[in-house]
Amino acid sequence: MDVPGRGGAGKDRTELRVQLTAQERTGLTALAAGLRGVAESDLSxxxxxxxxxxxxxxxxxxxxxxxxxxxxxxxxxxxxxLRAHWIRGAATL
Structure with missing residues (x-):
């Protein structure tokens, strides 16, 4: 699937379904919030x-x-x- 990536360039992506527990989902949400704060960017x-x-x-x-x-x-x-094709802006740990 070709979807717009950061910087407007199309990137080839594969859809993946992940099932998370409530605790894992909370952790992912918190991780995204923390990265948004650190990177000062709107990260998903x-x-x-x-x-x-x-x-x-x-x-x-x-x-x-x-x-x-x-x-x-x-x-x-x-x-x-992964690093060579990084399209995630400042989303790194």
């Missing part, structure tokens, strides 16, 4: 979720030793690719 819960994903990948790379070399390479490649 989707932006917050992607920022959390980028942080999780970075933590796996920097703070943990992923024992499987194939998985470790996959984590590194995914994080680098």
């Amino acid at each position: 819960e989707e932006d917050a979720l992607v920022a959390a994903l980028e942080l999780a990948l970075t933590r796996l790379i920097d703070d943990f030793e992923v024992p499987d070399p194939v998985a470790r390479e996959e984590v590194q490649r995914a994080r680098d690719d």
Whole structure:
């Protein structure tokens, strides 16, 4: 699906359905609110979720030793690719 991204450029996106508990939903809402305050930008819960994903990948790379070399390479490649195609403005942790 081609939808307008930040900066007006179209970005290819895949729709994903996520089921969250009430507590997880509250956490996501709070994360988005916190990021909006820090970034001083109108960020969505989707932006917050992607920022959390980028942080999780970075933590796996920097703070943990992923024992499987194939998985470790996959984590590194995914994080680098996510950063290379970043369209979320200041939504980073």
